[in-house]
Amino acid sequence: MRQTGGATFQVAADLGLHGVTRPVTVDFERTGTANDPRGALRVDFTGRATTNRRDWTVNGADGLVGERVTRYFDVSAIRRP
Numbered sequence: 606m607r608q609t610g611g612a613t614f615q616v617a618a619d620l621g622l623h624g625v626t627r628p629v630t631v632d633f634e635r636t637g638t639a640n641d642p643r644g645a646l647r648v649d650f651t652g653r654a655t656t657n658r659r660d661w662t663v664n665g666a667d668g669l670v671g672e673r674v675t676r677y678f679d680v681s682a683i684r685r686p
Contacts, residue, residue, distance in 0.1 A: 606633075609632075612634055612635040613632065613633065613634050613635075614632075614633045614634075614635070614650070615630050615631070615632055615633070616630070616631045616633060616652070617629070617630045617631075618631070620656070620661075622661040622663065623661050623662050623663060624662075625660070625661045625662055627656075627660055627661065629654050629656060630654065631652045631653065631654040631676075631678060632652055632653060632654070633650040633651065633652035633678070633680070634650065634651055634652070635648060635649070635650055636649045636650060636651050637649040641683065645683050645684060645685075646683070646684040647681050647682070647683050647684075648681070648682045648684075649679070649680070649681050649682075650678070650679075650680045650681075650682070651677070651678065651679055651680075652677070652678040652680065653675055653676065653677050653678065654675070654676050654678075655673055655674065655675045655676075656673070656674055656676070657672050657673060657674070658670075658672055658673075658674045659672055
């Protein structure tokens with residue numbers, strides 16, 4: 606994870622689908638910070654990444670489904686003591 610702004614981050618990872626693995630970068634934004642009921646610090650993020658489905662050999666439905674696919678993420682990170 607690398608910070609790209611005050612509340613924005615990028616996470617680079619490998620995404621595997623249909624036996625194909627490719628690198629993907631997900632852009633995240635911090636959306637909240639609070640202590641959960643157990644007293645642990647919880648930081649919330651939303652993120653998204655757009656990829657081409659053909660890069661993972663997801664074919665078929667041509668003309669019905671576009672090639673670009675956007676994945677959305679809601680993530681909560683909890684700090685361990």
